[in-house]
Amino acid sequence: MSSLSYSAELELANGISSATDHELVMAVAQGDETAFQEIVHRYRNQIINFIYRMLNDYDRATDLSQETFLRIYTSASRYQATYSFSTYIYRIAANLAISELRQRKRRRWVSFLLPFRNHDDDGDQEMEFPDQAPLPDELMIDTERRKAVSAAIQSLPEKYRLTLVLRDVEGLSYEEIIEITSLSEGTVKSRINRGRNLLRDKLQKYI
């Protein structure tokens, strides 16, 4: 790479950035690190946000996002372009997030120390975001609303949470959600609808 001229590097970079996801995965399968870097660059924001909405834990969301990309890297040669790459990567991330939620449920069940835990140290705390609102009142209301929405999402049963986050937070289409979850169209519609009804009841104050 270092032997290439600046224009050649630029051309290569442009080529990578204009390549389709499928082309990039094919290149990764052949050991192309630049292609992998481009995939990470394209999807890291979406994946980390998706996992964060599922878990409400920033550090774990970061870990599992990296795990998602690691799996893409190690199994690139086995990737089959039967459906889109975005569906494929969301599917891996969703499986990891669900697996984490189930492990947490088990851990919570066996933890004798849970009643004595200091909730200030809890990893499930809502992240603090940088100040952007100009007025303290607005900021307070905004923060409160954000926390309420986050808590309401976390209170949803896992099956409703997944479909709802994919649809209403990540903005994926129904076809994509059907592919990611391997559920029927009717089930996806029904779960999203039930999840929304639950959220609507919890967030009545804000809508």
Added chain:
Amino acid sequence: MISKEFPLTPTGCRLVQENLDTADFNVVQQIAILSHCQKCSACQTHSQQLTNLRTLLMAQARIQVPNDFDIKLRQKIAASKTLKPISFWQQLAFQPAFGATLAATAIVGIFVGAYYYQQPQTTVANNLGAEINTTPKVSQPYSVTSKQIVVVPENPSSQPKEILQTQPRVRAGADYVASNQTRPIKQPKITSQSSRPITLDEIDVEIQYGNASRTLPLSAVTYGSRPVLKVDNVSTGENRSAGISPEAKIF
């Protein structure tokens, strides 16, 4: 047509509310939903709340990727290249259910082992005419009292007919003490040493087939798995089992 698709009934409202978000799949359905909502205030409110809810969810602030995300990812990739793949058995060993299953199996094994330890098995003979291998002699004496009984299976119909025809007879020393099914053992008449406890090997079983018969020590009569003949000492709980192998096919 429109009112037919989504009537102003609870079912119609439910269908509208479920399909509000997906109405763009189908223009005709979209028109039907809009028409329903114009007439139905509940669905109108639901539609408005759904829009507000989606706006609220979409407005959730996006978190930022940490600065060291790529570096840590590279480190993980490098580490994964050096790691040996975990075998199936290693994965299994770390499963939470594995330990519990192992413990349960061990407990069941102990019970089963204890059960069979109390019932020493005799070896199985191919037929009664052939040489019969016996288990080592049991030195534990079994005192035959009036409480002891000879038990033939309670449900004889479950046994092969041939075995029911055997009419096992039990005797202590030279005297028969029982000759039929589920009949209590009588006090054995042991003329020489009437009061001494007798051992199991002193109880013989005579098996009759046709005009012929064969007498064997109880401990030498072999059986596959289920006992045909059982000697119980009710007072001590000790028991020995023997029987005739169904595989012998002597009848």
